[in-house]
Amino acid sequence: MITAGVDVGTRFIKVCITDGEKLTGAACAEMSPRFDAIIRSLLKEARLQANVGRWGIHKIIATGFGGHLMKKAVYALPETTCSAKAAFFFDRRIRTVVDMGGLFINVSTVDENGFLETTHINERCAAGSGKFLETVAEAIGVPFDRICSLALSSNDPFPFPSSCAVFAESEVISQINAGRKPGDVLAGVVRAVVSKAASLIDGAGAEDRIALVGGLSKIPLVKDLLPELTGRQMGTLPIDGQLVAAFGAALIAQGKTVRKRKDERR
Amino acid sequence: MIAAGCDVGSLTAKACIMNSKGMLASEIIRVKSTTTNSAAEVMERTLAKAKLRYSDLDHCCSTGYGRYEIPFAQTNMSEISCHGLGAFMMEKSIRTIIDIGGQDCKVILIDNAGNIRDFIMNDKCAAGTGKSLEILAGAIGVDLEKLGALAVKSKKPLNITNKCSIFMELEVLNHLYTRKKLKHIACGIVDAVAKRVASLAKSIDIENNICITGGVSKNPGVVRQLAYHMKTSFKPLPVDPQVIGALGAACYAMQALKTEAGK
Numbered sequence: 082m083i084t085a086g087v088d089v090g091t092r093f094i095k096v097c098i099t100d101g102e103k104l105t106g107a108a109c110a111e112m113s114p115r116f117d118a119i120i121r122s123l124l125k126e127a128r129l130q131a132n133v134g135r136w137g138i139h140k141i142i143a144t145g146f147g148g149h150l151m152k153k154a155v156y157a158l159p160e161t162t163c164s165a166k167a168a169f170f171f172d173r174r175i176r177t178v179v180d181m182g183g184l185f186i187n188v189s190t191v192d193e194n195g196f197l198e199t200t201h202i203n204e205r206c207a208a209g210s211g212k213f214l215e216t217v218a219e220a221i222g223v224p225f226d227r228i229c230s231l232a233l234s235s236n237d238p239f240p241f242p243s244s245c246a247v248f249a250e251s252e253v254i255s256q257i258n259a260g261r262k263p264g265d266v267l268a269g270v271v272r273a274v275v276s277k278a279a280s281l282i283d284g285a286g287a288e289d290r291i292a293l294v295g296g297l298s299k300i301p302l303v304k305d306l307l308p309e310l311t312g313r314q315m316g317t318l319p320i321d322g323q324l325v326a327a328f329g330a331a332l333i334a335q336g337k338t339v340r341k342r343k344d345e346r347r
Numbered sequence: 348m349i350a351a352g353c354d355v356g357s358l359t360a361k362a363c364i365m366n367s368k369g370m371l372a373s374e375i376i377r378v379k380s381t382t383t384n385s386a387a388e389v390m391e392r393t394l395a396k397a398k399l400r401y402s403d404l405d406h407c408c409s410t411g412y413g414r415y416e417i418p419f420a421q422t423n424m425s426e427i428s429c430h431g432l433g434a435f436m437m438e439k440s441i442r443t444i445i446d447i448g449g450q451d452c453k454v455i456l457i458d459n460a461g462n463i464r465d466f467i468m469n470d471k472c473a474a475g476t477g478k479s480l481e482i483l484a485g486a487i488g489v490d491l492e493k494l495g496a497l498a499v500k501s502k503k504p505l506n507i508t509n510k511c512s513i514f515m516e517l518e519v520l521n522h523l524y525t526r527k528k529l530k531h532i533a534c535g536i537v538d539a540v541a542k543r544v545a546s547l548a549k550s551i552d553i554e555n556n557i558c559i560t561g562g563v564s565k566n567p568g569v570v571r572q573l574a575y576h577m578k579t580s581f582k583p584l585p586v587d588p589q590v591i592g593a594l595g596a597a598c599y600a601m602q603a604l605k606t607e608a609g610k
Contacts, residue, residue: 091517114523146517150524184513206472207513247473247482247512248450252355258381 083133084140086163086330087120087154089147092183092211093296095327096123098131098138101335106131107324112147120151142334146185146327155334160198161189163329168292169195170332172316177287179278179307180326181297183211186278188285203284206245209277211297213246217270220253221263228271229302231264238268271302279310290316297323348604349399350406352596353386353420353474354429355413358449358477359562360385362393363593364404365601372397373590382413408600410592412450424599426592427455427466433595434558435461437584442554445573446592447544447563449477454548467551472511475543475561479512483536486516487523498533498568505535515539537568544569545576556582560591 083105089093094116097104106127110119130140148157160180168178169191180187184207189200207213218228232238239261242252249270256266274297282291291313297303299322308315315344320328349371354361363373374393379385386409394400398545401419409420417423426446434444435457444455451470456470458464460498473479484494489580498504505527507518515536522532540563559581563569586594 114520116524147521147524184517206511210513212513245472245512247478251450 082139082335083131083137084142084331084334085124085127086327086332086334087124087143087148088160088163088324088327088330089104089116089120089143089145090183090326091146093323094119094123094128095324095332096120096127097131097324097327099328099331099335100131100284101332102277102326104134104311104320104324107321108261109323116150118148133290139229140334142330144330148229158330158333160326161187162197164294164326164330165189165191165197166195166332167325168294168318170329171318171320172290172292175290175292175316177282177285177289177291179291179293180295181211181274181278181293181303182295183215186210186281187329188278188281188287190285190287199285201281203277203281208244208246209274210246211274211295213249214270214274214297216246216249217253218267220250221257221267223267229300232268232271232302235264235268237263237265238272239265241266241269241273249304266296271300272306275303275306278307278308282311282313287311287313289314292316292318294318294322294325296323348405348601348608350408350597350600350604351393351404352429352598352600353388353390353407353409353417354411354426354593354596355382355386355389355417355588356411356449357407357451357496359589360388360389361590361593363590363597364393364397364399365594365597367601370431370586370594370597371399373587373593375587375589382416383418386413386417386419392577406600406604408603410596418443422600424596427453427468428463429592429595429599430560431455431457431463431595432461432598433591433593434560434584436594436598437586437591438555438556438558438582441558441582443557445544445548445557445559446475446561447475447559447569448561452476452544452547454551454553454602456551456554460574465549465551466493469547473548474510474512474515475540477561479515480536480540480563480566480569482512482516482521483539487529487532487536489529489533494533495537495566495568497530498537498566499571499604501530501534502530503531503534504538505531507539508536510543534568536570538572541569541572541576544573549579553574555579558582558584560584560588562589564588
């Protein structure tokens with residue numbers, strides 16, 4: 082059976098198509114108020130990759146913060162359920178899934194059967210989230226894919242106060258004006274972001290192994306720092322970390338679901 | 348005797364010139380790349396407005412976030428003292444000042460002589476500051492200047508429950524995606540910011556009369572919702588509420604000149 086998962090995140094929309102065994106098609110684009118059209122074109126792109134005809138997708142499950150906005154989906158699930166499902170699917174030794182996305186850091190623990198046990202989230206404040214890193218990188222004028230190489234070039238990371246994500250911008254500007262190297266500031270910010278995730282992981286009482294998913298997992302430095310700061314083992318997943326939640330949704334769609342009758346759908 | 352006050356904040360720089368009778372001129376500009384540049388430019392413009400030169404200034408007092416870096420200031424005072432004195436000079440019955448600036452928010456209590464009695468401030472988090480309004484206005488694509496006018500058109504603010512400005516932005520976008528009316532969203536935004544300020548004010552014993560200063564006080568939406576949440580009304584000030592800090596600094600400069608003359 083061909084199924085699809087759509088992850089409507091805070092910053093990006095991700096679409097995955099699966100045949101139940103592996104990822105056959107995937108697409109990703111930035112979120113905007115015209116998300117309906119974006120989802121449609123992403124589904125088309127993923128379908129072409131997977132070689133699936135127009136009516137070939139049996140079921141779609143949506144996830145993410147905007148999952149409920151998608152009308153074509155059977156239903157919307159929380160992203161923790163989806164990423165836990167996908168991470169466990171790839172590696173059965175995984176007990177903790179850390180999702181570092183645009184605004185939220187989700188830490189979910191799973192038991193040995195792959196069932197979700199607990200979830201922890203940074204609900205109060207966006208300090209130390211992906212947005213925090215993005216604001217800083219934007220203020221310095223560094224594109225996302227160069228963050229890592231620039232941060233790695235630093236020998237002396239600046240201990241960045243991981244306070245408000247909104248104030249990060251002015252803090253960075255004053256540090257750069259004071260003559261600090263952009264690389265040092267970025268390295269400090271990456272460290273602040275990872276330590277925020279590490280404190281959430283500690284609070285969750287997470288067990289080995291940890292799977293890191295979400296957009297920030299694309300930065301190799303984050304992947305290197307997390308085991309260093311938490312002292313825990315990391316597992317690697319064979320797909321792009323950003324797509325994990327969407328893939329999990331597609332996998333869940335493989336299972337039996339009772340489709341709601343039309344008159345009940347409201 | 349000509350005294351000047353210069354207030355360089357996080358988003359705008361303000362300057363004010365006064366003689367012994369009262370205020371001569373004031374000016375507000377957006378901050379430049381460095382504190383020194385902003386201070387120099389805003390002071391030049393104010394001097395031009397008052398038709399004076401640098402050499403005419405007898406004393407200058409600086410305040411605000413960049414107060415230690417202003418080359419032409421002889422003294423500096425904290426912005427809390429300046430807002431307190433500035434508001435008191437304009438209206439003697441004021442006992443509480445709520446200052447909502449670009450990057451912080453303060454509630455200042457003064458006694459019947461204009462001295463600071465107590466204060467509380469939030470400078471750790473952007474919630475309840477001008478920056479937060481700016482981000483949220485940007486999220487719905489409305490100019491910051493027009494946000495207040497749009498918000499007062501609505502009487503039904505949409506609920507925004509988060510405390511962090513960035514999560515608020517998400518909630519605002521969610522309202523936008525579910526096709527809510529823009530004026531109700533705008534009202535929700537000013538309401539959310541006002542709620543944060545009101546909760547800050549609740550943690551200190553405020554006394555009447557109350558006035559609002561700082562850039563955000565020019566937003567009628569925030570003022571209306573803040574009055575609603577605090578169940579009170581605000582005393583209007585006879586000058587632009589954004590220059591109160593600079594005015595207070597100028598008053599301190601004037602006091603310094605008077606004590607010098609008295610010696």
